[in-house]
Amino acid sequence: MGKDLRGKVALVAGATRGAGRGIAVELGAAGATVYGTGRSTRKQRSDYDRPETIEETAELVTKAGGTGIAVRCDHTDPDQVRELVRRIEREQGRLDVLVNDLGGEHLMDWHKPIWEQDLAKGLQRLRVGIEAHMITSHFALGLLVRNPGGLVVELTDGTAEVHEKYYRSEGGAFFDVVKTAAHRLARAQGEELREYGGTAVSLTPGWLRSEMMLDLFGVTEENWRESTTAPRDFLIAESPAYVGRAVVALATDPDVARFNTRSLSTGYLARVYGFTDTDGSQPDAWRYILEVQWAGKEGDPDDYR
Structure with missing residues (x-):
């Protein structure tokens, strides 16, 4: 992509798999030093009980x-x-990019009203998807604001x-609140970072081809196109590298403040920056979802790539 982040330091909170890993690797491909965090290591799995580890992510960043x-x-955990x-301050003396990708997708309780959802899972979803983001920003932004940009x-x-027009009933109340909160978190942080030359945004991938989804x-x-069980709409799916390239484009844009909040x-x-997914296409999943999938209309996913 010709993007250069050499000398820059990034923290990707939640880099073990999925979008977080894709973002970490693409930041590495641009030359950044990337701290990738998570709870799944080669010695101990988290409650996700998945094989991906933060060590693998770090190795992929370095290889890139x-x-x-x-x-x-x-x-x-605030202490951690x-x-x-x-x-990061001791080892690098700076922080240039913070990515909060803490979601708890394993805590989903699909297609149930709030009174039928697992309350313990729902509350943990709020802790991971909102509280953990705010804890991380509380400690990290004091370091990030030392350098403008x-x-x-x-x-x-x-x-x-999307969240203004639709209730995300497939995931229920806890899911909907967490995903909507990201926009307000970005708004709040963007307003507070503005005078320090910083920028905060909320960013959504489309239908992500994460390890769990594959x-x-x-x-x-x-x-992935050969699945016999995936719905046809899966053909609009994008790789984790795509959202990673979006973050790199933002992080290397000298005029990124135009997107603040x-x-x-x-x-x-x-479309703005011209990057592509790994197959050379530019999937616009949310335009497809709104115009075809949720509208109940006919449409070819490939026409939205």
Whole structure:
């Protein structure tokens, strides 16, 4: 992509898999030093009980051209986050990019009203998806504002426009509140960072081909179009690298402040900056979802790539 983040330091909170890993690797490909955090290590799995680890993410960052540093951290624990940021300060003396990608997708309780959802899971979803983001920003932004041009990215699912018009009933109240909160978190942080030359945005990928999603449909990144169980709408899906390239485009844009406090999508940013997904296409999943999938109309996913 010709983007250069050499000498820059990023913290990707929630980098073990999915969008977080894709973002960490693409930041590495641009030359950044990337601290990737999570709770799944080679010695101990988290409650996700998945095989991906933060050490693997760090190795992928380094292989891509950056410097990957894996740190086990539970971002709902202020003491652990405080020590993480102190370590970054000791080792690097700066922080340029903060990505909050803490969501708890394993806590989903699908297609149930709030009174039928698992309350313990729902409350944990709020802690991971909102409280942990605020804990992380509380400690990290004091370091980020020491140099102008810092960027904060709040990962979510759906744009502010989507959340204004639709209730995300598939995930229920806890899911909907967490994903909507990301836009307000970005707004609040953007307002507070403005006088320090910083920018905060909320960013949504489209239908993401995460490791969990590929496993669900029995495919790999190499043959994902061949699934016999995925719905046809899955053909609009995008790789984790796509959202990573969106973050890199923002982090290397000298005029990124024009997006401060805004809600953005990968498809929109691909048109603005010209980057593509790994297959050379520019999927605009949310335009497809709104115009075809949720509208109940006929449409070819490939026409939105």
